[in-house]
Amino acid sequence: MSLSVYWENIFNRDRKQLTIQETLKKNILFKDLSLGELKLVQNIIHFRQYSQNEFVFKQGDVGVGMYIIINGSVDIIYDRNHITTLKEDDFFGELALVEDHGKRTASALVKEESQLLGFFKPDLLEITHRNPEIGVKILFRIAQVLGLRMHETTALIRTLRRDSQ
Secondary structure (H helix, E strand, O other): OOHHHHHHHHHHHHHHHHHHHHHHHHOHHHOOOOHHHHHHHHHHOEEEEEOOOOEEEOOOOEOOEEEEEEEEEEEEEEOOEEEEEEOOOOEEOHHHHOOOOOEOOOEEEEEEEEEEEEEEHHHHHHHHHHOHHHHHHHHHHHHHHHHHHHHHHHHHHHHHHHHHO
16 A cells, blocks of 8 residues: 555545534434533444435334434435435434334435434443433434424424315
8 A cells, every 4th residue: 555545545534534523413302412422423423425315214113223424415205206305414313212112103215325323322321321411302302303303393394284274
């Protein structure tokens, strides 16, 4: 291996780590964490590269974790119907972090080549075991997000009921 390839690999790795850290910092679930705490999460989070038309997961699969989009886009599909398109910095699947053996309610299909971060229930449990303070911060934010999404869903149901009468 030439010296330039060696240095290029080091710089690419460093750039990737910085991108992961920046993505985590922007995400509401991790926004209360200090730089040191973010680095602990960064060390266990999973970087994934997906191709166009590849499923991240399918409706009915057992959920094991959530995903954050670094770049690219992901379509959320329910019963073959397009629900929404998620883009950079969006996240999805967070309910799987707190459910036991819950099934995915929709499919996540990569629309274009994309890079995602996977944060899985065993990762959350490991963090909570090793550093309960970090775990509590993340769990509190998960609860806030789930509560907000529940309010949004309730409002949508009210609107649909009103419009159908």
